[in-house]
Structures are given as C-alpha cells and as structure tokens.
Amino acid sequence: MAKLNSSDIAIKVTAVNKSYIVGKKKTPALENINLTIQAGTLFGLIGPDGSGKTSLFRILTSLLLPDSGEIWVDGLNVITEYKNLRKRIGYMPGKFSLYTDLTIKENLDFFASLFGTTFEENYDLIKDLYVQIEPFKDRRAGQLSGGMKQKLALCCALIHRPTILFLDEPTTGVDAVSRKEFWEILQSLKKEGITILVSTPYMDEATLCDQVALIQEGKILDVDTPAQMVNKFTNPIYAVKGANMLLLLRELEKDPSVERIYPFGEHHHLVMKEKDVLPVLPLGVTINKIKPNIEDLFIHLMQHHE
Amino acid sequence: MNKNAIVVNNLSKQFGQFKAVDDISFEVAKGEIFGFLGANGAGKTTAMKMLCGLSMPTSGQASVAGFDVYKENESIKKNIGYMSQKFSLYEDLTVRENIKFYAGIYGIAPQKIKEKTNQLLQQLVLEKEADMLVSQLPLGWKQKLAFSVAIFHEPQIVFLDEPTGGVDPITRREFWNLIYDAAANGITIFVTTHYMDEAEYCNRVSIMVDGKIEALDSPGNLKKTFNAKSMDEVFLHLARKAKRIE
Numbered sequence: 330m331a332k333l334n335s336s337d338i339a340i341k342v343t344a345v346n347k348s349y350i351v352g353k354k355k356t357p358a359l360e361n362i363n364l365t366i367q368a369g370t371l372f373g374l375i376g377p378d379g380s381g382k383t384s385l386f387r388i389l390t391s392l393l394l395p396d397s398g399e400i401w402v403d404g405l406n407v408i409t410e411y412k413n414l415r416k417r418i419g420y421m422p423g424k425f426s427l428y429t430d431l432t433i434k435e436n437l438d439f440f441a442s443l444f445g446t447t448f449e450e451n452y453d454l455i456k457d458l459y460v461q462i463e464p465f466k467d468r469r470a471g472q473l474s475g476g477m478k479q480k481l482a483l484c485c486a487l488i489h490r491p492t493i494l495f496l497d498e499p500t501t502g503v504d505a506v507s508r509k510e511f512w513e514i515l516q517s518l519k520k521e522g523i524t525i526l527v528s529t530p531y532m533d534e535a536t537l538c539d540q541v542a543l544i545q546e547g548k549i550l551d552v553d554t555p556a557q558m559v560n561k562f563t564n565p566i567y568a569v570k571g572a573n574m575l576l577l578l579r580e581l582e583k584d585p586s587v588e589r590i591y592p593f594g595e596h597h598h599l600v601m602k603e604k605d606v607l608p609v610l611p612l613g614v615t616i617n618k619i620k621p622n623i624e625d626l627f628i629h630l631m632q633h634h635e
Numbered sequence: 636m637n638k639n640a641i642v643v644n645n646l647s648k649q650f651g652q653f654k655a656v657d658d659i660s661f662e663v664a665k666g667e668i669f670g671f672l673g674a675n676g677a678g679k680t681t682a683m684k685m686l687c688g689l690s691m692p693t694s695g696q697a698s699v700a701g702f703d704v705y706k707e708n709e710s711i712k713k714n715i716g717y718m719s720q721k722f723s724l725y726e727d728l729t730v731r732e733n734i735k736f737y738a739g740i741y742g743i744a745p746q747k748i749k750e751k752t753n754q755l756l757q758q759l760v761l762e763k764e765a766d767m768l769v770s771q772l773p774l775g776w777k778q779k780l781a782f783s784v785a786i787f788h789e790p791q792i793v794f795l796d797e798p799t800g801g802v803d804p805i806t807r808r809e810f811w812n813l814i815y816d817a818a819a820n821g822i823t824i825f826v827t828t829h830y831m832d833e834a835e836y837c838n839r840v841s842i843m844v845d846g847k848i849e850a851l852d853s854p855g856n857l858k859k860t861f862n863a864k865s866m867d868e869v870f871l872h873l874a875r876k877a878k879r880i881e
Binding site: 351352377379380474501503506530532545591593594595624627628631632 | 673674675676677720768771773774775797800801802803804805806808811815829830831832835836854855865866867870871874875877
C-alpha cells in the first residue's frame with residue numbers, strides 16, 4: 330500500500346460539542362473541540378479520567394453523534410459517510426471488547442472476515458505482535474492475561490490494515506515495562522504509514538508522541554509538539570530536595586514569592602512568581618533550575634483554567 | 636505490642652504447578668508508607684489477597700495487624716481498610732449513604748457514625764455534595780472520599796491498590812496528602828502504583844518479579860544500589876528480568 334502523503338490531513342474536528350443528561354442536569358462532556366491531525370503522525374490525547382477522551386474517540390469513530398460541529402476523518406464526513414469510514418479505521422476501545430469465548434485465532438479470523446479480508450493477507454502488519462501471543466493461539470480470549478488481551482485487541486484492530494488507528498487508553502493500568510514495549514510497537518506501526526491517535530492519562534507518555542493535545546473537563550487546554558508545548562511554561566521552575574520533604578513542602582507553601590510547590594518524584598517542583606527571586610531555604614536544601622515537563626505544564630494550565 | 640504492622644516469612648501461594656507468590660519475606664513497620672511494586676502478573680494481587688485474609692497461603696507464615704493469616708483472617712478484615720481504583724464506592728448510593736454503609740459494616744455505633752460523618756464531610760469540603768449520588772462526583776473526589784471511607788473505622792493498616800490510576804496530576808498529589816496525614820496518625824499504608832514518581836513518596840519500596848521480591852529498600856538506597864537516576868530506571872532494570880509470560 331502506498332504510504333500517505335504527510336501533508337494530508339487525517340482528522341479535522343471543528344467546533345464539536347457534546348453533552349449528556351445526568352440525572353436531570355445537562356452536563357457538558359466536550360466543549361468547542363477543534364483539532365487538526367496530520368496523516369502519518371502519532372498523536373496523543375492526554376488527560377485524566379473523565380476529561381472527555383472516550384467521548385471524543387467515540388465521536389471520531391462514528392459511534393456517537395455530537396450535539397454540534399463538523400468532523401472529517403480520512404477525507405470522509407463522520408456523520409454522513411460512516412459506513413465507508415468504518416471500513417478504513419481501526420478502533421481499540423479502553424474496555425476489552427473481543428469475544429471472550431472465541432480463541433485468539435478465531436477472534437482474528439472473525440474480525441478479518443468482517444472487513445472482507447483474511448488473517449494471512451495482512452499478516453505482515455501484525456507479525457511482530459502476533460508472534461508474542463502465538464503460543465496461546467488456541468486459548469480463549471477470556472482466559473488470557475491483561476497483557477496478552479491487549480496485544481490481541483491491537484492485532485484485531487489492525488487486521489484490516491486501517492489507515493487510521495484509534496487507541497483509547499491502551500496503557501492504563503499497565504506496568505512500566507509493558508507500557509514501554511507498547512510504545513515501541515506504536516513507533517513501528519507509524520513507520521507503516523498508519524496515523525495513530527492514542528489517549529492516555531499518563532503525562533510522561535506525551536514525549537513519545539509527535540503531537541499532543543491536553544484535555545481537561547471537556548476542553549482542549551493546548552495542542553502542540555511536546556517540545557514546543559513546554560516552552561509555554563514561562564515561570565522559573567526549580568527542583569528542591571531536603572531531609573524532611575513534607576516539612577519543606579509546608580514551609581515553602583507559605584512563602585509569598587512562591588507561585589506553586591508540589592511533590593514530583595524524589596524532588597518538589599518549585600514554581601516562582603518572578604525570575605531571579607528565590608525563597609529563603611532551610612539549611613541543607615538543594616535547589617536546581619530545571620526544564621518543565623508536560624505534567625508541570627498540565628498542572629499550570631489546570632490552575633489557570635479554574 | 637509488636638512494632639511491625641505486617642510480618643511475612645517465606646510466604647508462598649501455588650495454583651497447580653504455578654507459583655504465583657514464591658517464598659516472599661518482609662516486614663512493614665507501624666506508620667510506614669510501604670510501596671508494593673511489580674509488573675502485571677508478578678504476583679502482587681495474590682500476595683495482597685493473602686495479607687487481607689481473603690486467600691489462604693500454600694505455605695509460610697504471615698501476620699497482619701498482629702493476627703495470623705491462617706487462623707485469624709476474620710480479625711484481620713476488621714483491622715484493615717482496603718481501597719482500589721476498580722472498586723471503591725457504590726455509585727448508586729449518595730456520599731452520606733456510602734459512609735454510613737461502610738461504617739456500619741465495620742460495626743461503628745450509629746451516634747459515632749453521625750458525628751464522624753459531619754467531620755469528614757467538612758474535612759473533604761464535600762458538605763454540599765453529601766446527598767449527591769457518588770456517580771455524579773468527579774473521579775478525583777471519589778478517590779479521596781473512597782480513601783477516607785476506607786480508614787473511617789480507624790484501621791491499623793490500609794491497603795491501597797492503584798488508588799490514583801487515571802486521576803489528574805493535581806488531585807493525585809492531593810490524594811498523597813491524605814496518605815501522609817493518615818500515616819502521621821499512625822495508620823500503616825500498603826500501596827501499589829504504576830506511577831513511578833509515587834514510588835518516591837514511599838518510605839520503603841519492594842519490587843516483585845516472577846513471584847519473588849527482588850528488591851526492598853528506601854527509594855534513595857534502591858537508586859544507589861542499582862546505580863539509577865530514578866525509580867523508573869530501577870523498576871525497568873528489575874522487571875525486564877521477568878521470564879514469566881503472565
């Protein structure tokens with residue numbers, strides 16, 4: 330298959346709104362979402378649970394109608410051309426959705442046949458993944474471990490060689506090693522020319538994407554490359570460390586020159602209001618200027634939106 | 636009284652030929668924040684079930700809150716709290732009803748429940764939401780409430796199974812604030828997480844690989860031992876050795 334031209338637009342979302350009725354109240358799930366995703370990119374939608382990631386995925390895959398707005402995916406209108414669209418996209422929902430009483434091989438054959446293709450025809454695309462679960466190919470999907478289920482689900486989403494792959498929280502609840510492996514798989518799929526839209530609540534995964542959108546409470550906070558995005562964090566930020574971290578946190582919280590301080594791994598991240606102004610530090614506390622990361626920016630944007 | 640909240644000696648659990656937990660030994664001190672890490676399928680859940688008195692070990696000894704896991708598992712259940720990301724509160728009960736329900740299960744007197752409920756609602760700034768269904772609360776609030784409910788009966792130990800999964804970065808840190816407060820009040824914290832930055836917030840961390848505890852120390856010492864810059868590196872270094880195919 331010819332690789333897609335990188336200047337092509339894979340996904341275009343304009344002014345999308347969606348709300349649900351909860352109890353008797355109308356609750357907005359997505360508010361004025363605008364996104365443009367270039368073909369061939371690995372695009373990350375980053376935000377916590379309940380921020381609207383799944384609603385947006387379901388709208389983009391034609392499984393849910395928006396209240397308003399326009400959505401084009403792979404050159405097709407999601408609302409009027411959904412039948413054609415569904416043949417071209419692959420979707421792996423956050424919740425395991427394969428047939429638990431079919432074996433690995435039966436699931437793959439079934440999904441291939443739905444799309445009028447065969448396991449053999451597109452085997453090269455899933456080979457690297459499939460060989461990892463092949464020893465269990467006659468085991469029922471319901472009997473597989475979490476890691477194997479995830480690999481099978483990805484194989485099934487790829488078996489018809491989609492142009493765009495939608496992965497809704499594929500790494501949630503997955504340990505650090507398996508997460509790393511999963512992202513390596515995504516990098517290799519990208520080389521096949523597949524556009525990948527992946528959502529995750531793990532902020533550290535942002536740097537593995539070409540472009541990311543940060544989403545919180547149904548609103549897009551920012552869209553950019555991860556490297557460009559952190560440049561928008563303009564306050565001076567430092568990593569501080571002392572013998573009693575809890576006490577250090579409580580002390581610095583009270584300092585008027587401090588914009589924010591919060592734990593971050595072995596350090597606290599200290600955000601100052603002004604350049605070249607440092608708080609009074611207790612003896613023995615180390616302080617180093619650092620580059621902000623996506624999580625720092627997310628915290629910053631969350632507080633500014635409140 | 637013993638200074639340890641949890642004592643585990645040569646504990647194993649076997650399913651047929653499969654050693655889910657393979658001869659683990661460790662102690663957790665009272666008031667300690669103990670991180671229990673491991674890859675998916677390493678045996679964490681099986682080990683936790685034994686410590687909570689929900690699953691009988693195949694061999695070895697363990698005592699939790701001073702009670703034996705074989706003979707006194709009912710006493711263990713009364714003296715621990717438990718919360719996980721997957722199961723915490725009843726969505727179709729209100730905030731107040733959830734508190735009342737859990738406190739009732741642990742046999743707290745109705746008058747005391749009433750007093751403590753108001754105190755708790757005030758503390759969590761949930762007074763206005765007290766009569767709302769839990770399903771209507773944002774995830775972060777739910778998790779904070781679930782934790783408070785899990786320690787409402789003032790257990791000696793609370794087991795937290797991935798309590799912050801999917802929670803936004805600010806709420807995640809607020810959640811850890813609650814953990815610190817509970818630990819300062821003498822409650823022992825036994826916590827699993829996939830966020831490696833959270834491993835740093837623990838006093839000590841154990842890392843399970845293929846049913847065994849491969850490392851156990853303070854985050855600082857672990858990083859020194861494995862010559863690693865972060866807990867993430869330590870974890871990757873150890874968990875990559877796993878041979879078990881889940």
